Amino acid sequence: MLLRSFSAKTLPEAMEQVRLALGDEAIILSTQEEGFAGVKVTAALEADDDNDFRPGPPTSELAVADRIASVLDHHRVPRGLADRLLNAAANLQADDWVMALAAALDYELGFLPLSEIGPGRPIMLIGPSGAGKSVTSAKLCACARLAGARSLLITMDSDKAGGRAQAETFADVLGARLVCASDPEAVAKAVSQREADEMAVIDTIGSNPFDGQELRYLSETAEAAAATLALVLPAGGDPAEVADAALAYSQAGAQAMIPTRLDAARRFGGLVAAAHVGGMQFLAAGVSRHIGAGLTALNPVSLARLLSTCEPFEPSSLAAAD
């Protein structure tokens, strides 16, 4: 038996999705009101006595849906979002299952090309302690340099033990101008005094997403500096926990998200859930602790390819590498 859930705003819309994905022979197992989210229908396609499926949609469509469902399950994408992505994939024409997933990701999530960030648009990185904000700030300065712009690295974290030394090292290596600023006024002043070809990157202190006062301070700083707020979030966290944090940061004004440590995690459902819940656009991703490795562009196709590589972890592969 093939079992699938479909979410839509209204029951007729959900039923139409059932028909498109499973055909007229689908059996409705349950319908469930989901408050503002609409309605969820769970449907099944029975096997007949010969163990073959009754006539329905082409086998290839079912294979695509099954493949995407198992990938989303591997990455622990929360059930409601997985249903939405499956529904979107079923309704969008694509050549193969990875492209169908890319189309669904494009439909449900936002993506902001890194080229949109430049001298005209300061960027301020926020996120939990140790998320990778400082390394990502340095990588953004490196990207600016590659694009022919100069960069102004503003750090709000110079009072931390080793904070100033870290920023000085990054600025030195990247030829960036460094300003240490400890309050919103100082940040706004540094931003307003930048040269026309300087891209301003603001690095901040690690914050607690559930501390309203800390988040208000960050929002005020971003507002004073007219900066795009980007959440830096490491891969691999518990999807529900990460989504809660992302919602809090988005309410503080985070519009974009830069995931880090994609190289050191194997499940990315938390990042997908975080971006979706927070309505944040993926900007780029960190895939190395080395600044020279820069940032990797994230778009629907690259994200779908990342999700599609979900081989199980083999501890023996570490021993083989030694």
Ligand SMILES: Nc1nc2c(ncn2[C@@H]2O[C@H](COP(=O)(O)OP(=O)(O)OP(=O)(O)O)[C@@H](O)[C@H]2O)c(=O)[nH]1
């Ligand atoms: N593997 C890997 N490590 C990363 C990546 N990005 C950052 N790191 C590492 O994560 C650790 C924390 O990075 P930082 O940039 O100092 O993090 P932060 O958010 O500035 O930390 P605080 O300022 O203490 O809040 C460092 O050891 C980095 O080298 C990444 O994409 N991949």
Ligand SMILES: [Mg+2]
């Ligand atoms: Mg830091």
